[in-house]
Amino acid sequence: MRQGLLLASIVWVAGTAGCGSSQDTAQKPYPTDVASASFQQQQVGDRATMRGDVDFVTMSTEGRLVVYADDQTQADAAIRAALERVADIAKKLNRYDPASELSAINAAAGNQAVDVSDTTGRAIEAARQMWRDSRGAFNPLVGRLVALWKQASESGVEPTSESIDEARSLLDMADLECERSGTGYRVRLQRTGMQLDLGGLAKGWAAQEAIAAARRQKGLRSILVMLGGDGTVWSEPGWARPWTVAVQDPRDSANRAILTKIELTDGSVVTSGNYYRYFEIGGRRLSHIIDPRTGRPTESMLVSATVIHPDGAAADALATACMVLGRDDSLALLGRTKGAEGLLLTASGDDLGRYETDGLAGYEIRR
Ligand code: AMP
Numbered sequence: 001m002r003q004g005l006l007l008a009s010i011v012w013v014a015g016t017a018g019c020g021s022s023q024d025t026a027q028k029p030y031p032t033d034v035a036s037a038s039f040q041q042q043q044v045g046d047r048a049t050m051r052g053d054v055d056f057v058t059m060s061t062e063g064r065l066v067v068y069a070d071d072q073t074q075a076d077a078a079i080r081a082a083l084e085r086v087a088d089i090a091k092k093l094n095r096y097d098p099a100s101e102l103s104a105i106n107a108a109a110g111n112q113a114v115d116v117s118d119t120t121g122r123a124i125e126a127a128r129q130m131w132r133d134s135r136g137a138f139n140p141l142v143g144r145l146v147a148l149w150k151q152a153s154e155s156g157v158e159p160t161s162e163s164i165d166e167a168r169s170l171l172d173m174a175d176l177e178c179e180r181s182g183t184g185y186r187v188r189l190q191r192t193g194m195q196l197d198l199g200g201l202a203k204g205w206a207a208q209e210a211i212a213a214a215r216r217q218k219g220l221r222s223i224l225v226m227l228g229g230d231g232t233v234w235s236e237p238g239w240a241r242p243w244t245v246a247v248q249d250p251r252d253s254a255n256r257a258i259l260t261k262i263e264l265t266d267g268s269v270v271t272s273g274n275y276y277r278y279f280e281i282g283g284r285r286l287s288h289i290i291d292p293r294t295g296r297p298t299e300s301m302l303v304s305a306t307v308i309h310p311d312g313a314a315a316d317a318l319a320t321a322c323m324v325l326g327r328d329d330s331l332a333l334l335g336r337t338k339g340a341e342g343l344l345l346t347a348s349g350d351d352l353g354r355y356e357t358d359g360l361a362g363y364e365i366r367r
């Protein structure tokens with residue numbers, strides 16, 4: 001699978017004030033792979049704050065973290081707490097790392113139950129909830145199918161219909177047991193070959209958990225966590241500087257051209273797109289999102305789906321589900337989901353089709 005590390009589908013855009021040059025840099029190393037960190041005093045409304053900016057890499061994706069706190073010690077503590085949480089989640093949920101908790105669950109499929117942390121258990125519960133809410137378009141058991149199509153893109157040969165059918169028979173969420181046990185969860189995949197893949201909501205969920213961890217520190221006023229195309233923010237009530245998240249123009253993703261901007265102070269805006277992550281077989285680009293109904297890369301006409309939701313995991317999973325469902329069913333899904341808004345894009349040649357929920361305009365900054 002191609003992964004354009006530098007081509008996140010949403011570009012973070014600074015708040016109204018310019019960022020300026022770094023005044024100070026953190027002394028101690030951060031708990032994840034940090035490319036740069038800087039702090040700067042900024043006045044936001046009538047509040048004097050210290051802003052901290054960190055660029056990092058996690059889950060094969062560019063991350064960006066921005067905090068506003070009362071002073072540098074507090075900004076630094078919030079950054080550390082958020083990065084630690086993201087790093088912990090990335091480690092536990094990485095299905096390509098044989099040492100992760102998710103891999104332990106997958107390795108035991110068809111056999112024994114596995115005891116996992118509260119973190120992993122809650123992520124699985126969130127995925128089950130989104131499977132229900134999306135009526136199956138979001139299905140975290142697509143792991144086997146994802147592996148099949150990934151292998152096909154490496155070999156250049158499409159999977160046989162028998163192998164697709166076999167993997168499709170392993171999508172039944174009733175075969176996933178996940179129960180509280182002690183301080184964590186006990187998880188079992190009942191059938192051999194079943195594979196859990198939380199990639200469709202891991203980033204949104206991690207961003208939300210990172211914000212929760214940062215908020216447990218003193219003095220935090222506002223925070224943004226960008227993980228690839230997922231932007232999740234929180235601000236204290238009355239905060240004077242909303243966050244602006246840009247939605248990329250899929251016609252010019254290589255240059256990160258901006259189509260529109262979304263403004264919010266609290267909540268999540270997530271874009272799922274086919275233009276920076278995809279399978280390629282015989283020169284054909286195939287979506288990295290699997291339609292659980294067919295077992296094949298989705299052929300919905302959407303080039304991207306941007307979803308706003310108060311909850312990061314829900315926004316992330318809904319965006320993935322929209323890519324499966326296509327325009328009309330996605331608008332219906334978003335319409336019946338409380339707090340959700342969305343912008344769906346279709347493309348034919350250079351013509352871009354825009355479809356949106358009624359409430360999107362309330363978040364969009366029209367240029
Ligand atoms: P996203 O970029 O958030 O849309 O997530 C895409 C990732 O989610 C893929 O790379 C797969 O790991 C996983 N995935 C693919 N199809 C589905 C699906 N129908 N439901 C849930 N997860 C999926």
Ligand code: MG
Pocket residue numbers: 199200201272315316317318319320
């Ligand atoms: Mg997603």
